[in-house]
Amino acid sequence: METWEGPPTVSLVTTNSKAPQVKMSAQESCLSLIKYFLFVFNLFFFVLGSLIFCFGIWILIDKASFVSFVGLTFVALQIWSKVLAISGILTMGLALLGCVGALKELRCLLGLYFGMLLLLFATQITLGILISTQRVRVERRVQDIVLEAIQNYRADPEETAAEESWDYVQFQLRCCGWHSPQDWFPVRVLRDNGSEAHHVPCSCYNSSAATNDSAVFDKIIFPQLGRFGPRARPRHSTDICVVPANGHIYREGCAQSLQKWLHNNLISIVGICLAVGLLELGFMTLSIFLCRNLDHVYYNRLARYR
Structure with missing residues (x-):
C-alpha cells in the first residue's frame, strides 16, 4: 500500500547578485575620487611652480627695477x-608627473612621482636631523662664512654678490656685523683716506635713530644709501658707502638679531615645515594607493562588460 508523502519540497536559495556590483562600483568611485583629488592639487602646484619660474625670469629681464627696489646688485x-x-x-x-599619472592612470608615472616625493621627504628629514644634531658646527660654519665675507669686503670689485647680500641682511635685520660693529673695524677699505677712524658700511646706518640729522642723511648718506631704503636708487657696484662708527648705527650684531628672529618666528617655521611634510606624506600615500589598486579598476571594468 502506497502512502502519499505530500508535495515534494523545493529549496529556494536566493542570491544577491547585485552585492558584488555595488562593491565594485564603490571601490571604483573611491579610486576615481583619489585620482581627481591628486590631479587637482598637482595642477595647483604646477601653476604655482610656473608662477615661481616666471617671477625668476622677470627678475632677469627687469633687473634694474629690482636692484633699486630690493637693494641687491x-x-x-x-x-x-x-x-x-x-x-x-x-x-x-x-606636479606634471602627478597630474598625468593620476589622470591617465599610468603606474610608471605614479611610481616615479612617489619616488621623487619620497626622496624629497627623506632629504628634508636628513637636513632637519643634521641641523639639529650639528647645530654648533653649522653655527660655526655660518660664522666663518660671514666673517670671511666681512674681511674680504669689496676686495674684488667683480665678486660682490656675497657682500651685497650681507648688506641687505644687515639692513633688514637692523644689525651690524656678526658679533658687533667691531667686526668691520679691521677692514681697511672702509677707512676714510687711510685714517684710523673706524667706519662701517651704510647698511649699518640707523636712519630711524637719526631724527635730528635728517638733512645730513638726505644730502650725504641718501645718494649712496638710497638703494636700501624705500626711496631706493641704483648705484654702481664699485662705489663704497661708509658711515662713521661713532654715529647712528645699529649696535647689535646680526647673530643676536637672527636668534631673536628665529625665536619670534619659531612657531610659524615649525608649522610650515609640518604642513609641508604632512602634505608630502598625504600625496605619497594617495599615489601609492592608486598605483597599487589600478589592477582592480581594470579588472572591474572588464568584468562589467563580460
Missing part, C-alpha cells in the same frame, strides 16, 4: 633669479 639678483627659476622648474616637473 645685478650679480646677487642673477643668482636668486636662477634659484627661483630652478625651483619653479622642479615644482612644475613634479
